Amino acid sequence: MKVIEADKQYLLIFEKGEKLVEELTRFAKDNKVPGARIHGIGALKNAELGYYHLEDKSYIRQTFTDMDYELISLHGNITLKEGQPFIHVHASLGRDDFSVFGGHLFEAEVAVTVEAYVTPFGRIPRREFDDEIGLHLICGI
Ligand code: ZN
Numbered sequence: 001m002k003v004i005e006a007d008k009q010y011l012l013i014f015e016k017g018e019k020l021v022e023e024l025t026r027f028a029k030d031n032k033v034p035g036a037r038i039h040g041i042g043a044l045k046n047a048e049l050g051y052y053h054l055e056d057k058s059y060i061r062q063t064f065t066d067m068d069y070e071l072i073s074l075h076g077n078i079t080l081k082e083g084q085p086f087i088h089v090h091a092s093l094g095r096d097d098f099s100v101f102g103g104h105l106f107e108a109e110v111a112v113t114v115e116a117y118v119t120p121f122g123r124i125p126r127r128e129f130d131d132e133i134g135l136h137l138i139c140g141i
Pocket residue numbers: 088089090104105
C-alpha cells in the first residue's frame with residue numbers, strides 16, 4: 001500500500017492481494033489517525049459482508065467468492081474503540097451482470113486496486129458498548 005498525504009488528507013493506494021480492513025487498521029495505528037472519514041473505490045474479492053439483526057444482536061455473515069467485484073462505494077470511519085483505532089466501513093459491490101449488493105464489510109482482499117481517501121477529524125470520536133443495540137456505538141468526542 002502506498003500512502004500520499006496532502007492537504008490534511010491521505011490517499012491510500014492498495015495493491016492486489018492486500019487485506020483491506022487489516023491494512024486500514026494498520027494505517028490508522030502507524031499514522032496515529034484515531035478519527036477520520038473513509039471513502040473509496042476499486043475492486044475486491046473474497047468479501048465477507050454482514051447484515052446486523054437488531055432482534056438477535058448479531059450479524060449474519062457471508063463471504064462472497066464467486067468473482068472479483070467492483071468496489072462501487074466504500075464508506076465509513078475510523079474511531080477509537082477500547083483505546084484502539086477501529087475501522088467501520090460499508091461496501092457496495094458490483095457483479096459482472098451489473099447487479100449490486102453490499103453491507104457491513106468485515107474484510108476483503110483487494111482484487112485489482114483500491115483507492116481510498118482518509119480525512120482525519122479534528123477531534124477523536126469514541127465508541128462505547130450500547131446494551132440496547134448490542135454494538136459499540138459512537139458516544140462522543
Ligand atoms: Zn456497519
